[in-house]
Amino acid sequence: MSTTSKATKLSIVTEKLNEQAIERIVMEAGGKGYTVFDGSGRGSHSTKTRDRASVVGAFSLVKIEVIIADRAVANDIVDQVSAGYFGDFSGIVYLEEVEILRREKF
Amino acid sequence: MSTTSKATKLSIVTEKLNEQAIERIVMEAGGKGYTVFDGSGRGSHSTKTRDRASVVGAFSLVKIEVIIADRAVANDIVDQVSAGYFGDFSGIVYLEEVEILRREKF
Amino acid sequence: MSTTSKATKLSIVTEKLNEQAIERIVMEAGGKGYTVFDGSGRGSHSTKTRDRASVVGAFSLVKIEVIIADRAVANDIVDQVSAGYFGDFSGIVYLEEVEILRREKF
Amino acid sequence: MDVLLDFATTFASQLQKPALAFLLAGMALAALGSKLVIPDAIYRFIVFMLLMRIGLGAGMEIRDANLGEVLLPALAAAVVGCVIVVLGRYALGALPGVRMEDAIATGGLFGAVSASSLAAAMVVLQEEGVVFEAWVAALYPFMDIPALILAIVMAGLYRAKQGGTEGRPVRAGSIVVQSLRSAAVSALLLGLALGLVSRPEGVFEEFYDPLFRGLLSILMLVLGIEAWSRLSELREVAHWFVAYALVAPLVHGLLAFGLGYLVHLATGFSPGGVILLAVIAASSSDISGPPTLRAAIPSANPSSYIGSSTAIGTPIAIAVGIPLYLTLGRIVFGV
């Protein structure tokens, strides 16, 4: 296998409402891409549903995953997202270490 | 960036049928939240579908992710879920180390 | 808790079009199972949508997660998938270390 | 011989009718590897629409029905449901290579009821001009729930006898509640209640009823696709499940037809009602049954009972059962 290198995977669980704004932050901070999944969940705010008819659809959750080779960029995104989208909104952010190929892509 | 600390991410892939029961276990064991995703898959039991009309919808899969600061709580959840929901049902559980901010939330 | 052991989680983000072919690679290379999620995203190729009516549905993304006890098998899958499905298609692959129970299942 | 000939004629003419034709077409599609897929949201909505239509129709008619009339048919439905489970446990369960829990769960599923088979039979009878009491649809839960409960109780007793540690006590009440809350039964009861206490004639006639046959044709397609796709699951289980799934729907239907006939003699239960009773007996549950059984008898292998029911039982109940009971009805009642 071609050699792998370490990178950081940033996962942001947030209200769908904030999806586009956070994606913009990711790209402007230097992220090279992201992947998004629909989800639902429970935390300190109220329970969020998925799938079932929800009169207020925009409140369901998404998880945005961003893999970033440069840890400083990851930190920057975490800071911006935390400042803008976690005071009043539901959401969490966490980081993991991953191994990637084709480092230039991330 | 505000300092991060280590925590455990627990991922439970299980039949949708068991979703609520496992969520209850998580919260009662001391979890502070969870996030759920719809999925499909294949393992030692039969293949599970997603999206396509399935006469037996309740058998599709979900992945429940729980981030927990206290490893003992994570172990407790793993034990309870393994005992109750993996003998006869499809499912897997695995743990990962993650970095979190705002430790008090997890 | 019963003792855990280390394993590798392989995540492949790819066009839905390639889902079945990659699943076949996984199973033939010795994977014991996989879990699949629908998603959308952005990378060096064009943006992929989920959920909204898309005239060209087969281009939305999936993430295939495979947990493998034997690192050599994981490497083999990475090689085959990279060779066959990342030249012309959108997609990324990355690896993480996870802790599993019931090692014989993976 | 005449019966066979009559059946052959009825079967051939039903083959041309949308219900059966779409079912077979769905199987053919799946067999040929088509990628055509009816989205899950659409499938669930169609089931809702059909059950609402059936429930509303029944509810509006029950308003004027003599509740006394309903008692005996309801009792017959419950008896049939339970007998089917007992048959499953002692006949299927006695066969070599068949695990007892699997046999009981399969009996439970075949004792329970499929809304789509019921809907298909109602359309066929309407087209053939065979009348029936609209409240017959309300017999559904009277067969469905006792069958599921009995199967779960039997499985519990069996486990207890085996000295299983697993033995959580069966709470019949909680199973009744769970069944009533299932999407299928609650859509039917919702329709019933609305038909009974409100005046839904307008929406019934301009919306639920006219869409009924068309939506049913799509549901039949889905059932056909599912049936074929699940055939492969049966490879993993004992061959006896295939034999059971081929024969049981017909036996169950005949049993119900016989009992229905007695009720007909006793209370004037309509010929169409007898035929429908046979069809719901022949059918096996595809929506509410499987998750209930899965949760309550986790040691049973779902491939055994869902494979038997979805891949073979339902197509047989619809494709062979409906023409068969219709033929019998013609012979017995001269309808």
Next chain:
Amino acid sequence: MDVLLDFATTFASQLQKPALAFLLAGMALAALGSKLVIPDAIYRFIVFMLLMRIGLGAGMEIRDANLGEVLLPALAAAVVGCVIVVLGRYALGALPGVRMEDAIATGGLFGAVSASSLAAAMVVLQEEGVVFEAWVAALYPFMDIPALILAIVMAGLYRAKQGGTEGRPVRAGSIVVQSLRSAAVSALLLGLALGLVSRPEGVFEEFYDPLFRGLLSILMLVLGIEAWSRLSELREVAHWFVAYALVAPLVHGLLAFGLGYLVHLATGFSPGGVILLAVIAASSSDISGPPTLRAAIPSANPSSYIGSSTAIGTPIAIAVGIPLYLTLGRIVFGV
């Protein structure tokens, strides 16, 4: 007293009508723990279909309408929307234990408009034979948008006064644009535009219109289910929100009825139009409003305003409001 008696009669007869009966049935379903779920894709499609039907109908009629006639009702709608927000801020916001941001956001949501309440009222009026100008539906955004803007502006001013650092300036233009782009308002305007400039009579009469009442019945079911499911959210907020949500729809509707009556005297605005104006005033936004407010007043707790509106406000506006304004219309105009 006569009013009360008339109202009781009207209410009892509406109870039987699908709109109200399905709403209550949805609440009952959720209360009983049914697992029946209308898939989200179906729900969104139904809302689209209803708004297209309303928009097309309005658009086709506006072609021949005198635009002058529309001005005064539109102005009345805007005034009512704004007054509701002011009431929310100064009445609800003055109550003990109520956070000011929550009060303003709730006022904004109740000032804004719910498409489903409008659709339900249109069906009721049609069934009762009360005529109204089809363009009344076009009043929707004239009430909706000013209410949302005013709420957001007021919240901004309040934060500024509190010395909040957060204070991003409110751009009214961007809120108008955002509202117009929301799924609900743009479906309505799409229908309006198509009704105005193209000839959709064919599809209107054979597709959008005949499906209207049936789809509405399902939407009412969804609203009922949602209402009950969200009741629990209200436990987390001050009790005054419950009181507000019970009373406000009726007060707002009466206010609008009064203003509508003046417009009637001035321009001959139809009795049916006055009733509809009251209904949209009584209703609170369930589609476009919540995300707009969430994004623009993030410090307000969504459980307060969505709970008040979805769990109580909307059911009250439909179940009590519609029969009430209909009764009033009968008394005042003799319709």
Next chain:
Amino acid sequence: MDVLLDFATTFASQLQKPALAFLLAGMALAALGSKLVIPDAIYRFIVFMLLMRIGLGAGMEIRDANLGEVLLPALAAAVVGCVIVVLGRYALGALPGVRMEDAIATGGLFGAVSASSLAAAMVVLQEEGVVFEAWVAALYPFMDIPALILAIVMAGLYRAKQGGTEGRPVRAGSIVVQSLRSAAVSALLLGLALGLVSRPEGVFEEFYDPLFRGLLSILMLVLGIEAWSRLSELREVAHWFVAYALVAPLVHGLLAFGLGYLVHLATGFSPGGVILLAVIAASSSDISGPPTLRAAIPSANPSSYIGSSTAIGTPIAIAVGIPLYLTLGRIVFGV
């Protein structure tokens, strides 16, 4: 000049018709940034319903058709499909800055067929009272499949000549099978088969047919939204794709019209049939084509062919092509 004038009149009158008006409205919605979204499940269901309706209609009529009549039009369809691909390779592929694989794939997509354009044209002809053989819909796969195969073969030959190592051999059989199994073609064939061998008149007349025009209007809206949303993809590819996408549908349609006219002279192929042949030639595949090409010519950039087709080709084929061929039909055949 008269042609131009006639076309202008036809175009203006079509603009008012739902098909075209909804298409343009969809583009406008997307251009204005509306958040209105038709859920994917609904979109896929609508496509299924339209293709079933078309297939059933064709199947029921083919029962009584002389199969000999169908041969020549089918041959013409196949010839047109192949010529379009050859044109794409040698004309588009010869332009500066255009990668050969992209040109071939684009030619393949434009040679293949769009169900929605076909449905729109059928509705327009019906409204205009222009008759056509219902089996014309069955020409779809005769144009679609040869075009896709030829494109894939040509791309393979080109790669081989370039000494590409990638060169997996093209298996025409597997592409035919894959095309027939695609959701679009198999829904059409399913309808055809059911129309041919069963008696679906009942569901056809009460379900599939009456919903046809309404569902088509929504599909047109989706196509319009998609077209606008994908315009941006074209920015990433050579400008020549834009020029091609603007001109090619018209050229392809005229070519098919000419060939159809010869068939008309030879076999009495109806004027409506000639017009429909022109429309399916002008259209480019939006469902089955893209994934087939993506899998078989992975080195082609999907933005080039999907952008050309979805963003420009389809709107042009519907908005300009249909009125154009209708006008021609009027002039040539006096219909």
